[in-house]
Amino acid sequence: MTPYAPLRRAALVAALVFSGMVLAVAAMAPSPEAEATLLRRSVVEPVALGVTASVLPAPALYVREERFQRGDTLAGLLSRLGVTAEDTRRLIRMPALRMLRPGHVVTAEVDADGDALRLSYLAARDTQMVVERAADGFNARQLAAPLHTQTVLREGVIQSSLFAATDAAGVPDSVAIQIADIFAGDVDFHRDLRRGDRFAVVYEQHFLAGRAVHSGRVLAAEFVSQGRALRAVHYERARGGSGYYAPDGSNLRKAFLRSPLEYTRISSGFGMRRHPFQRSWRAHTGVDYAAPTGTRIRAAGDGRVEFAGFKGGYGNAVILRHRGQYSTLYGHLSRVAPGMRRGTRVAQGDIVGYVGSTGWATGPHLHYEFQVAGRARNPYAIAMPAGEPVPAAELPAFRRRAEPLVARLELLAAPPLARLE
Ligand SMILES: [Zn+2]
Missing domain, CATH: 3.10.450.350 (Nuclear Transport Factor 2; Chain: A,)
Structure with missing residues (x-):
């Protein structure tokens, strides 16, 4: 028996349990081909996360990198790097780390428990600051050598x-x-x-x-x-x-991003979950992305803001108008990004707002709608080239x-x- 056989069985059970959702998911697909794709998608999805994630062995060591940003705090940076609160308390006292300036990229080796083993950054060209775990805390040293x-x-x-x-x-x-x-x-x-x-x-x-x-x-x-x-x-x-x-x-x-949700370590873990609302929302015409409140939402394509504000069941929402007959809608936002008002020009990837649960939503998620000439369409069926060859x-x-x-x-x-x- 392969080690994954129990997972496959679990996945099958999950697929059966989730089959109630399949109908609801199908309701958002306008064409039979798209419907078939979505049916297959929703049956397969529970296999991908949840079941496997908890069973697979975690790697012993994570290598993470974070850029120290303007207005950043050392504690905030260490938290993004996955360092425990206990290590953070000790590390924020180290002079070697207090010298961090905006633009410095910190590399951290963190074990599965969040214990920091080694932090380093390039303090100047050819000079690296290194903080390493020692028996009684952390040691710092400066390393000078040619960068290659x-x-x-x-x-x-x-x-x-x-x-x-x-x-x-x-x-x-x-x-x-x-x-x-x-x-x-x-x-x-x-x-x-x-x-x-x-x-x-x-x-x-x-x-x-x-x-x-x-x-x-x-x-x-x-x-x-x-x-x-x-x-x-x-x-x-x-x-x-x-x-x-x-x-x-x-x-x-x-011309359009496949997902308007910014892909980060945190949002990546939510991709396959669905909010329960979808089961009852018969006329559902969009795609839902469960994600933590505050996750950044990007403009799927170049365009102009047609609407930014509160819109009934959608809660705080942004609607973008793109070239041709295309428009995109982003709903349930915790807030709309600053500067987004009717007429504002946006480029693909610009932040239009942040995930929330305003309006008709039971939990934080992005409701994303893709429309062609005012009619909801399956965004997965659209892949128009935008860049010149x-x-x-x-x-x-x-x-x-x-x-x-x-x-x-x-x-x-x-x-x-x-x-x-
Ligand atoms: Zn939705």
Whole structure:
């Protein structure tokens, strides 16, 4: 018997228990094809989280990175890094950490209990501040050595969330977030992930005295979502500007994000949960994302604010009008982002508001509606390209750049699925 057999059984039971929801989910799909997709989606979903997450062994060590921001506190930063309150009390007294300034990126090695083992940041070029756990507290030292950059290759298999997989592969959060952003036009990392989906990534890692300091840019990435492989290569255009392109030169940027909810370590754990309301809301015409209050909501596409304020059952809501006949609605917000008023121009990814439970909602979640000519449509059926492809004149240069990176992805892509069985 494979170790996952009990999980599969549990999943089947979960699917049966959740089948009551299937009807409600189907009600939001206007076309039969979309309905079939959504039916399959909702049956599969309970498998992906909850059941597996609690059973899988947690990695012994997490490597996390956080940028110290303007107005940040040391305690706030340590909390984001997952450090326990007890360690935080001791660490905030360390002069080595009190020297943190906005822009510094802190790398923390934290064990499964939240005990900080090592914190470091680049205090100046070629100078690293290191705080390490010792028998009687923490020791600080300064490390001076030349900074150099290496290319790191990593791959992983999704068991519950992208972050769980990147943790297991030793990939820092900043790289996980870059992966989610690169494929944001094609993959909804809150809802589309399935156990067995895979990622491969090639990224820059800065080293000092043989140790990783912080990670840089993703150079190339692959994401295999439900059997569909997506690849991206970073390319700087001759006339300035840069972006992520498929190996054929097409732009990965789409007119609409798959998920308007910002993908963070915290929101990633809520993706597969559904709020109970959906079962009774017969005329439900949107997609619900359960997420903690305050989670940031992004404009799905470029456009203008058509409405921002309180709107009956939707609570605090924002409606954006996009080019063509498209509009998007974001409901139940705890608050609308500052500056959002009728006529305001927004670019894709701009923050329009924050998750809440205002209006007709039993718990904090985002209600997201996608409309075409005033009629609700399935947002998953829309994937219009937005970005320009690599200019034809630059294709030879692009291919020279892309080929070795794609070769590395292929090296990593040797299917690790056998390990699951
Ligand atoms: Zn809803």
